[in-house]
Amino acid sequence: MSQEARQTDETYEEFLDHVQTYNYVGDAAGVLGWDQQVTMPEEGTPARSKQSSALSTLRHDLLTDDDLAAWLDELDDLDGERGAVVREVGRAHERASAVPEDLVKRISEASSNALPVWEGAKADADFSQFEETLEELVQLRREYAEAIDPDRDPYEVLFENFEPYIDIETAEEILTELREELPDLIDAVAESDVEPADPFEGEYDPDRQEDLVREALDTLGYDWDRGRLDTAAHPFSTGTQFDARVTTRFSPEDPMGAVGSTIHEFGHASYTLGLPDEHYGTPLGDSRDMTVHESQSRLWENHVGRSLPFWRLFTSAVEDHLGVDTSPRALYEHSNEVYDDNLIRVEADELTYHMHIIVRFEIERDLIRGDLDVSEVPGVWNDKYEEYLGVRPENDAEGCLQDIHWSHGNFGYFPTYSLGSVLASQLFAAAERELGDLDDDIESGEFDRLYGWLNENVHEHGCRYTTPDLIREATGEEFTADYFLDYATEKYGDLYDL
C-alpha cells in the first residue's frame, strides 16, 4: 500500500469515527423521541425539551465541525462505498454549515411555539389564530432556503431536506400525472353501483384489537427480538437495525384502521431492520430518504395488507379476535373502500390520498415561492378540495388545519407521501417480474421471497446509491407513475366493477 493510500485510510477512519458519533447521538435522540411519545409521564416535557435540544446542538456542532470539513476536502475523490459515505456526509455538512446558527435557533423556537398555537386553532376550527404563526414559519423557511442557495427555487431547496436526490421536476411530473389521471378513476368509482361490504358494526375492544394487530405482525414476520409494539397518539416507527419499533392506535369503531396503520409502520420497520448491521452508524447502514422509506411502508400496507390474497390468509384472525363472521372478499372490499366525501388525508383510500397530497403540495409550494399569501390559505384549500375531490370543508379544522406538518415548520415533506406510494408500485412490479406472481406467497403467509427481494434490492444498500440510482438498480427503469396507475386501475376496476 502506498504512503498516500495509507494516509487516506487513516483519515477515513478518523472521519468515520466522527460520523458514527454524530449518528449515535442522533439515534439517542430518537430514543428520547420515542419515549416522549410512548412512555414519558405528561409533565416530563420541560426537561425532555432541554435534553433533546442539547443533543440537537451537539449534533449540529459535530456536523459543522472544522475537522470534518478538512476530512471531507481530503477525501473528496474516494469512490465506491467510501465515496458514498463522503457524498452523504458532505451533503449534510454543507447544508448545516450554510445556515446561520441564529436562524437554526429561531426556526427551532418558532416551531416549538407554533405547536400549541396550531393545536388551539385546530380545536377552535379557526385559522385566523394560526395565521401569524404560519406567516412567521414560512418566512423563516424562505430565509433558510436562501441561506442554502439564494439562486434556486426555495421550495426545491426545502424539498431536498426530505428527498435530496429526486429532482423537483421529476416530482412535479409524477404529481401532475396523478392529478391528471386519477380523477377519472375516482369519478368512475363514485358512479359505480357497487356497495363495498362492511362487516363491522358497533365498537371493538382495544385489547382484542391489540391481539389482532400483534397477530398481523407475527404473520408478516416482525422480529420481536428487535422490535416492539406500543400505542401512540400519532402512530410512527423509529429506531435502528437493532431495535426498530412500531406504534399504533385503536379506534373502537374502526378496527381495520389499526390493522392498516400497524402494517404501514411494519413496512417502515422492515426497511430499518433490513439495513446492514455491520454499517450501523454510517450512511451505508442508514435508510435512504422519505420517498424510499414511504415506499416500504406503502408496499406492505397496500400491495400486501390491502390485497385479496392477504385477506384469504388473515380473515380467520379477524373473525377469531373480533368475533365477527365475514369473508376475505368482504374484508378486501372494506379495506379498500373509497369514501368520496372524505376530507381527512389520513383516512383516505389509495386513490383519493394523492389528491389530498396534491392540494398540500400546491399550496406549500406557492407559499414558499411567494406566490400565495398566508391569509389566502383557507380559501384556496377549500377551493382545491372542491375542484379535485368534489367536497368542501365546512371549517378549518377539517380543512387546512388538519395536518401537523406546517406547524413543525416542515414544507416540502408532503410530496414524498405520494412519491413513496408510486415507488411502492414500481418496486412491487419489479419484484413480481423477477419472482413471478406473489399472490400465492401472500395467501400462504410466505413472505421470505418478497422480503428477500426488497432486502437485496433496497434495504441492504443503505445510502450506497442515490434514490434515482437505487430505483434504476432495483427496477432497471427510471422512476415512473405508470405502475401505480396500472395497479390502481386494475385493483379498483375489480373492486368497483369498472
Next chain:
Amino acid sequence: MSQEARQTDETYEEFLDHVQTYNYVGDAAGVLGWDQQVTMPEEGTPARSKQSSALSTLRHDLLTDDDLAAWLDELDDLDGERGAVVREVGRAHERASAVPEDLVKRISEASSNALPVWEGAKADADFSQFEETLEELVQLRREYAEAIDPDRDPYEVLFENFEPYIDIETAEEILTELREELPDLIDAVAESDVEPADPFEGEYDPDRQEDLVREALDTLGYDWDRGRLDTAAHPFSTGTQFDARVTTRFSPEDPMGAVGSTIHEFGHASYTLGLPDEHYGTPLGDSRDMTVHESQSRLWENHVGRSLPFWRLFTSAVEDHLGVDTSPRALYEHSNEVYDDNLIRVEADELTYHMHIIVRFEIERDLIRGDLDVSEVPGVWNDKYEEYLGVRPENDAEGCLQDIHWSHGNFGYFPTYSLGSVLASQLFAAAERELGDLDDDIESGEFDRLYGWLNENVHEHGCRYTTPDLIREATGEEFTADYFLDYATEKYGDLYDL
C-alpha cells in the same frame, strides 16, 4: 453594578449554560439506561452500547473542556448558591481531567467485558472464572485513584466517587460502631422465642401484586404525572424532578418483597421529584450523593413502610388485592422478620443488612489498598460471614459473586448503603423532634408534614450544601449512628420481646 460584577455575571451565564448542556446530556443518557432495562428489545444492545458510549464521550469532553477550566478559574471566589455550583462542577472537572482518557476507556471496556464473565461465573458458582477479571478491575481502579491523587489512600479516593464529602474516617467510625453494636442485638433476636407471623402461603399473581404496589404508591402520594411504574430485573429509579420513574419486580412466593422494594424506589423518586424545578440542569437542581439518596429510600422503606402505623393503614389493601386474612401486627412482624441464616444482602432485614455491607466494605478496601489478594476473596468472604453473621456460604454464587457492583468496576459504593440507612434514622428523628410523633400521620395516610419537612430540609437544597453541612442544617448535629442504634434497639425489642 460594577464593571467587574457585570463581567462575572456574564462569565457565570456562559459557564452555567455549558454546565446545563453537560447535565442535559447526562439525563438523556439516563433515559437510554431506563429504556435499556425496561423497554428495549433484547437484541438492541449493540446499538444502545454505542449510543450510550457516544453520550459518555461527549460528556467527558464537555467536562474537561478548556473553556470550562478557564471559567472555573475566573469564578473561583463566588459564594452562596453560585459558589456551590462552582464547587460542584469544579470538583467533577478536576476528577475528570486528572484521569487519562486512555484509562477511562480501558476501565469502560474492562467493565463491559466483565459483566458476562461475572454472570457466567455466578451461574456456575465458580469464582475462579471471575478471578482474573476482578484482578484487572482492581488494578485499573488503583491506577485511576493514583491518577486523581497519588498521595492519598486509593480506597478513600474511590469512595469519594460515591460520597465526596463524608470523609472516610467518619464512614469507618460509623461502620465500626455498627459492627460492634449490632451483633448483640442480632444474637438476642436469634435467641428470642418469638416466631414472627407469616400470613402468606403459596403463590400470588404478579398482576394482583402490581395492583397492590400501585395502591402503595397512591397511598404515599407518588405523582403519576411525573412518574411511572414498570418492572425490571433489578429494581431501580431514575430521572429528574420532571420525570422520576420507579421499577419493581414480583416474586410469586414473596408479595411483600415487591411492596418493600417499590417503597424503597419511591423514596429515591420522592427526593428527585422534590428537587427545585427552576434549577433543573444545575447542581442546585440535582440530588446530593449516594448517602443522602439512600437515606431517602431507606426512610420511606423502613421508617414508614416497615412501621406498625403503616400496616394499620395498608393491611386492608393487602387483604383486598391478595385475598389473605391477616392483621397489621402480623404484617409488621412479617416485614421485619430477621432471618439469621440468610446469605443474600438484598434479602436482608434492617439489622443484618449492615453486616453484609461491612463484609464487602472490608474486602474491597483491602483489595484496593493492596492488603488482600484477589485469589483470597472467596475464603475471606466466607470467614467473615461466619464471623459476623454465623453462616457460611456453600458456594461462591451465594457468596462473593452475589453482587454486580465489582463487575461494574465500582469499589467504594457499598458503604453508602449503610451510611444511608443510618442517616435515614437521624433525619427521621430530627423530623419527629420538630413535628412531634409521626405515627398518627402515617396511620391516617397523611404524609404531607413528613414530606414537607424532608423537602424543606433535604430535597429543595439540591447540592447547595455539602453532605455534612446538609446533615448539620437539617438535624442540628453531626452525622451519627446513635439514632439508628436507638431505633433498631427499640423496634426489634418490641418485635422480639427483648
